[in-house]
Amino acid sequence: MKYIVVTGGVMSGLGKGITMASIGRILKSRGYKIVPMKIDPYINIDAGTMNPFQHGEVYVLGDGAEVDLDLGHYERFMDVELGREHNITTGVVYSAVIERERKGEYLGQTVQIIPHVTNEIKARIRGVATKSGADICLVEIGGTVGDIESMPFLEAVRQMQGEENGNDFLFVHVTLVPFTTLKEPKTKPTQHSVKALRELGLQPDIIVCRCEKALKEDVKKKIAMFCNVKKEAVISAPDTEDIYEVPLLLEKEGIATHIMEKLQLEQVKEDHEWEKMVERRKSSRGKKIRVAIVGKYAELEDSYLSIKEAIKHAATELECKVETKWIEADDLEGVGGLDSFFEDIEGILVPGGFGVRGAEGKINAIEYARANKIPYLGLCFGFQLAVIEAARNIANLKDANSSELCETPHPVIDLLEEQREVNEKGGTMRLGDYEVFIRGDTLAEKVYGEKKVVERHRHRYEVNPAYIERIEREEVVFSGTDRTGVRMEILEIPQHPFFLATQFHPEFKSRLDKPSPPFKAFLEACLRKH
Numbered sequence: 001m002k003y004i005v006v007t008g009g010v011m012s013g014l015g016k017g018i019t020m021a022s023i024g025r026i027l028k029s030r031g032y033k034i035v036p037m038k039i040d041p042y043i044n045i046d047a048g049t050m051n052p053f054q055h056g057e058v059y060v061l062g063d064g065a066e067v068d069l070d071l072g073h074y075e076r077f078m079d080v081e082l083g084r085e086h087n088i089t090t091g092v093v094y095s096a097v098i099e100r101e102r103k104g105e106y107l108g109q110t111v112q113i114i115p116h117v118t119n120e121i122k123a124r125i126r127g128v129a130t131k132s133g134a135d136i137c138l139v140e141i142g143g144t145v146g147d148i149e150s151m152p153f154l155e156a157v158r159q160m161q162g163e164e165n166g167n168d169f170l171f172v173h174v175t176l177v178p179f180t181t182l183k184e185p186k187t188k189p190t191q192h193s194v195k196a197l198r199e200l201g202l203q204p205d206i207i208v209c210r211c212e213k214a215l216k217e218d219v220k221k222k223i224a225m226f227c228n229v230k231k232e233a234v235i236s237a238p239d240t241e242d243i244y245e246v247p248l249l250l251e252k253e254g255i256a257t258h259i260m261e262k263l264q265l266e267q268v269k270e271d272h273e274w275e276k277m278v279e280r281r282k283s284s285r286g287k288k289i290r291v292a293i294v295g296k297y298a299e300l301e302d303s304y305l306s307i308k309e310a311i312k313h314a315a316t317e318l319e320c321k322v323e324t325k326w327i328e329a330d331d332l333e334g335v336g337g338l339d340s341f342f343e344d345i346e347g348i349l350v351p352g353g354f355g356v357r358g359a360e361g362k363i364n365a366i367e368y369a370r371a372n373k374i375p376y377l378g379l380c381f382g383f384q385l386a387v388i389e390a391a392r393n394i395a396n397l398k399d400a401n402s403s404e405l406c407e408t409p410h411p412v413i414d415l416l417e418e419q420r421e422v423n424e425k426g427g428t429m430r431l432g433d434y435e436v437f438i439r440g441d442t443l444a445e446k447v448y449g450e451k452k453v454v455e456r457h458r459h460r461y462e463v464n465p466a467y468i469e470r471i472e473r474e475e476v477v478f479s480g481t482d483r484t485g486v487r488m489e490i491l492e493i494p495q496h497p498f499f500l501a502t503q504f505h506p507e508f509k510s511r512l513d514k515p516s517p518p519f520k521a522f523l524e525a526c527l528r529k530h
């Protein structure tokens, strides 16, 4: 097994995840099977409880794990399916160690960070690597070198390097080379962060420098000299508008040659698929459409990252350009009309969400989309609110609401009995892959071209079965359900040019070369409107 460990220096938010995803893609294109892992040094067991405002979107895996959004980058770039074990947090490691201690499995030893915690980390990394049957295991260590939290993880990989063969282990360090106001690149922060790494016994083999503009040879030379790497191993990664170009940029800088040399890998195959897709994105001269996304964290686009990516994927296939207009849901409450918000908009999307703030604004947006025949795509909360809107304005249940949001005589969105029991025990959501059964002769069937699909979920509330009969009619159709027919999964409005809302999150399964069907169909409808 070969290992590539990616660390970060200077500051967070440099795009370490995308760098690692890109390295994975490059090696995959050369014929290798890759398994990526992310280490998040925070104490939370998983990202499920984390505020998207601070951390960006909570990404959901097929097995229902709620993880860091970098795992989304890995799945999208490397086209792999990951699971819970691919994301290790401090919380996971410590709770395993403490549990073992309580069971007396350490036989009276003093339980310590070294070796017990580090052994647990190493065992988890190796376990995932071996089980996957991959050739290369990529491990990203979250945070920045020097953080207290990441110390045990850096120590664990330091030990691993000594235990594995020299040519089976490679370190990539991602740093920042800032430019001064006089446009002069500064290498000192990089020097310092490599120094911090070396103090921990880690020497990077490759340094990826994030920068505004590509670095010149003399700058690379300087970094190489101060940081003890070859000049060819200093890779410049300038800002780019399109993250899907990053693998190509890194490739051009020769990163692959360097990795292959150090790990003694031979090229198994040559595949230019990615390059072709990116070319197609760049050269697309298609129409430009505008889509409004009405959300609660609209100012922080990272909280809807997978949606943004799914739109890009569909746009690539349809050869059009999509501009997204982020609208803060709050702003749509208590205003006279919404025309000014949705002028020159071809489609409205309401994404997932929780809690009462902004909910009425989103319902107003949905009503606007329905009444004005603007293509609408609702995802999860955007589905539930569409059900509420239909209940209120079509089925005449004036106070219809969700019991998540308030007490209401008509809880058209409610907890199912079984969910209520689960919730009393501490609460969990319906998470991950579930089958969705699609009714014939519906928009949903046209969109998917299939009768049964599997999509990822993350929700607690459901359409209340007691109200289905009162809501459903010619103009409002539940066109997808779970296997039992109890849970409603898709809502559509047949007389509308395109009105589709899903209880699941199709965005998590979208790929650049396999756009998610609802997103593609939504953009097609927007193009027709255009």
Ligand code: GLN
Pocket (backbone or CB within 6 Å): 351, 352, 353, 354, 355, 379, 380, 381, 382, 384, 404, 458, 459, 460, 461, 462
């Ligand atoms: N808040 C809703 C629920 O828990 C929707 C969740 C979501 O949009 N992810 O059911």
